[in-house]
Ligand SMILES: Nc1ncnc2c1ncn2[C@@H]1O[C@H](COP(=O)(O)OP(=O)(O)OP(=O)(O)O)[C@@H](O)[C@H]1O
Ligand SMILES: O=P(O)(O)OC[C@H]1O[C@](O)(CO)[C@@H](O)[C@@H]1O
């Protein structure tokens with residue numbers, strides 16, 4: 293097998309300099325990634341789910357995971373732009389001032405992404421790169437000054453969790469942010485790392501820039517530990533969260549297993565979506581009951597969680613419950629409180645289950661030793677694990693000499709240089725693509741209770757329905 297050089301050697305090409313059509317190092321602007329396919333000719337149904345299933349040929353719309361895009365289940369193809377470096381760039385690197393901002397909650401991998409963006413920008417020849425401190429707030433708070441970024445500054449930041457730039461919720465309105473971008477700072481590329489709220493903000497900033505006819509690229513990188521962004525295989529930090537959750541689950545298991553009639557309860561993140569809880573439960577093999585926001589359950593009553601816990605105590609001697617923070621909110625009193633970004637503040641379902649379990653076992657006169665673990669912030673503050681780290685690091689290596697397989701975070705820089713704006717980057721069916729922001733934040737991506745993955749989780753825990 294011969295080694296292929298990633299950078300063209302001048303003597304490889306006639307005239308000593310490769311023409312774009314001879315140098316196969318760039319993404320063609322017309323390259324596309326297939327997002328969904330949906331077809332019903334006669335009895336044959338081929339439907340691709342939102343992500344990752346484009347290669348499945350379903351034989352019936354009732355097959356697990358099958359999904360029709362339109363009500364008639366007609367042939368529909370959805371394509372998105374393939375991500376990667378373009379032969380023609382839209383910005384002159386020496387005229388670019390790029391800024392990076394991280395908003396919302398923390399997520400493992402933020403520093404890796406910041407680092408990769410800076411390194412890739414420098415490779416393009418950009419020298420003016422700054423970090424906006426503490427999320428969107430950094431655009432309005434006069435006491436916060438922007439942080440100059442360079443390879444030297446970001447070299448080792450991936451070795452720790454958190455965000456070099458800091459994060460925040462809430463902050464200034466869109467108009468104020470664009471004033472700051474345009475007038476105060478002269479920013480021409482803004483890289484926005486955040487979840488659905490941040491992306492809603494990024495889209496609004498993009499629209500305002502267009503309204504003002506500003507030549508500014510607004511590019512998102514979806515950051516959500518909950519993995520709740522639509523159309524993408526997964527988002528960075530999710531893998532790390534699932535892995536870190538294993539420690540908490542294992543501790544809960546050991547506590548429960550070592551106690552007489554021990555019950556361990558672990559609450560994991562997941563405001564709307566139970567992906568972390570589902571995957572962590574599956575990975576651990578130590579969970580008896582997994583509760584997620586998408587699947588309603590009763591705590592009390594003959595089919596409720598508490599009756600099943602009693603059964604587990606009687607048959608196994610101990611039990612471990614994994615509950616996502618957004619699960620069972622209908623069982624709790626609403627607070628009507630919101631955080632600075634307007635997100636509803638939930639009551640603590642983990643604490644509630646702990647209290648109700650203690651109460652229930654006392655009432656029925658059965659001894660139970662209940663231990664509750666909430667590892668939320670320990671998980672969120674972690675540095676990215678190897679898988680999430682590779683997700684960034686390999687991209688960085690590719691970014692050193694642009695080639696067609698430069699992907700993901702490096703790609704968002706390519707996206708900006710290609711003149712894209714109002715887009716976000718992600719992996720879809722293992723390929724990297726640019727997505728229009730409104731499409732990916734239309735609603736949170738949810739665990740499908742009819743999916744194979746949820747069924748696998750139920751098989752792994754052995755739990756019944758709690759309704
Ligand atoms: N609809 C919106 N329009 C403009 N800006 C928004 C909107 N929603 C949220 N934002 C802003 O985006 C930032 C982050 O929002 P939010 O706190 O909801 O976190 P997030 O991006 O969803 O991340 P996380 O996954 O951690 O919750 C905040 O500064 C908030 O003011
Ligand atoms: O306590 P904070 O910072 O508001 O963040 C909590 C939220 O952040 C998330 O981890 C998402 O970033 C949610 O799962 C959770 O509801």
Ligand SMILES: [Mg+2]
Nearest residue numbers: 396487488489
């Ligand atoms: Mg959010």
